[in-house]
Amino acid sequence: MKTVVRPYGDTTGDGMTQVSFTLPLPHDKKAEGAALQLAAKMGLEPAMLVHAKQMGDGFTFFVIYGSVRHLVELDKVVVVERDFPLLTAKEVNTVVKQKMRRKLSVVGACIGTDAHTVGIDAILNLKGIAGEKGLEYYRELKVVNLGAQITVPELVAAAKAEKADAVLVSQVVTQRDAHLHNTREMSAAFREALPADKRPLLIVGGPRFDELMTDELGVDRIFGRGTTPREVASYLVHALITEKAERKKAVAA
Amino acid sequence: MSSNKLGLDPALVHRARALAAKAGRPVVDMAQSHTTVSVERAVLRLAGVTGADPDGIPWVNRLVDAVRNDVGLGHGVALPVFHALAEHGLEPTPAELTLLAQKAASGSVRFDLPTGKAVTAAKKASRRQVAAGIKQIDRNRADRDKMIKRYGDPKQRPWIYLIVATGDIYEDIPQAQAAARAGADVIAVIRSTGQSLLDYVPEGATREGFAGTYATQENFRLMRAALDESSRELGRYVRLTNYASGLCMPEIATLAGLQRLDMMLNDSMYGILFRDINPIRTFVDQRFSRQIHARAGIIINTGEDNYLTTADAVEAAHTVTVSQLLNEYFAHEAGLADWQLGLGHAFEINPELPESFRLELAHALLARELFPDAPLKWMPPTKHMTGDVFRGNLLDGFFNLVGALTGQGILLVGMMTEAVVTPWLSDRDIALQNVRYVLGAAGNLHEDFVPAPDGFIQRRAHQVLDEAIDLLEKIEDDTLLNAIADGTFGIMKRPAHRGKGLDGVAKHDDGYYNPATEILEAPAKEEQQ
Incomplete structure (x- = not known):
């Protein structure tokens, strides 16, 4: 069994991920740069800023697609598995x-x-x-x-x-x-x-x-x-x- | 406005209304022969008693409790309180009434029922004081009318209704103003969970609440002032909503009138079904609060949408219709006009069900046609919002479309993050974008939309009306209180002798006097004569 996986966009291993967030900044070039910086710090590299929209005076909403460099290590995942039989x-x-x-x-x-x-x-x-x-x-x-x-x-x-x-x-x-x-x-x-x-x-x-x-x-x-x-x-x-x-x-x- | 797109039989509609009136009448009789601690506290608030003791218990509570200990509630508090004022050489002013409350709380005043000439004197003094409070409500109503004239109503129908809920009134204010700027016509400040079961209204500006902000007179004042500012800025009158529900319904209605709130949630059965408040307490409190709302020009919103969060939206569709008819009867009886009836309903049919959208259309159109002159409050999906925000946004779009197609008056904006988080700034923005798109693209589609004669939508609407009439017939035979006890609405069983707040109910004794009710009922009586 595979022990390492990456997010899947349309090709195995592409790591493609979509995130959206709001920064407390008016929408301008600098704000878009700031959003990309955050995406990079989240591990999305390279990242595409696909949507930016100012809301009210000082906030901008971003949608970003990018390849995330993190790997998921399945052997380190801890969850509560159902440890009892499912009955009717x-x-x-x-x-x-x-x-x-x-x-x-x-x-x-x-x-x-x-x-x-x-x-x-x-x-x-x-x-x-x-x-x-x-x-x-x-x-x-x-x-x-x-x-x-x-x-x-x-x-x-x-x-x-x-x-x-x-x-x-x-x-x-x-x-x-x-x-x-x-x-x-x-x-x-x-x-x-x-x-x-x-x-x-x-x-x-x-x-x-x-x-x-x-x-x-x-x-x-x-x-x-x-x-x-x-x-x-x-x-x-x-x-x-x-x-x-x-x-x-x-x-x- | 009545277009009869559904081909409803006017005789059946008339019969449904007549049955609702028959079912509701005994409840009104009961409300007219009982009072509650909260009704009496509302009377004192109208007379100008304000403030709270160092523990935060309002003086109106202390005063009503003291009177109740000495002479009971059966005569109302107006007579013993204003009699005591005279006996202690105090003037019938708000300041000295509050002083009396403080003395009563410390045990230095004993209350008696006046006799002979003292009755007339106490009646006169209390009526004058309460009339001053009602006059303030009248002035606020006139001010609202003036502001609407100056700034205008929203350009479109439905009005766009958005919720803020931070728990902190000073956070709510900028959020509400931002929401108004983004297009909201009505701002609702959700209350802290649990306030409905508090048997007092908290005092002052509050910054701590759970999933909402406490309804207090000061919070009402602060928010209304902020929205007046927004109305000036935006060139349209932005309305403010809160909740006249729970154990303090009459007092909160009174405070809303005194602070010029514009809409209030005020359902006839919500507290009984969803908060387990005693049915008698609820109906007595509700009648008084509706009389206040009628006087204050406040639009009420009823809560039929809630039934569908527990019961199935298709199976129980007729219970919504029945409740709307009952809410209408109780509202008219209390003096509310049709334009003040934001009767509720909701888009809660399981989207997996085949034809769910057509069923929604049928139900929404039925409400529209049954209540052609009521604004109708259209509530978004909540029960079938799964956390899949993308699907949620699509559902909200269809919800908005039904609203546009059926000419709903007030549209509560659905959030794709329903059941996920309290809405973020961006959630609200996306939701408003959704509303604007649908209203912009299809806002007048109701002009073209006429369901096929005897088609699916018409047949479904007829079926729901028939089922509603059947249920009303059963309720009439069995009485409304028994129907509620049996779990007819929202599948909740609520017997009349159980539930919270029953100990705050008292039957009127001979000579019960309530100056507020006397004033509020006066114009209606004069009109009848």
């Missing part, structure tokens, strides 16, 4: 029914001032997203969607009342890193309120999370853009049932 709704229901012998309880919410329920609704609501039904559709899951602007204490109380196996939190608003603050506050509150063996699985999702930040945020799993309900359901089965059983087996052995 039927398979999820069967495993939960056979192994848990009760409904798996899920509590979801948008916490803090975030009012964007699009994410949590896509995962939880029956309607789901992209033709995939949400977790409410799964017969063996008991889903409580608390909705928007839930405080952390409210969430903890609801998780206790529902004996939640997993808590799903969605965060869309990222201004001033609100999504990170809120998530840390949430995981800290659960750590404080419940002993480790009673604590539900903590899952956050949102378009701007870095999926590698689980430890830093004190949660079990982070789901990023494009996550589907089925992936979440499969992960729940994996983390709450399969992994637990394996751990038990390991201890017994």
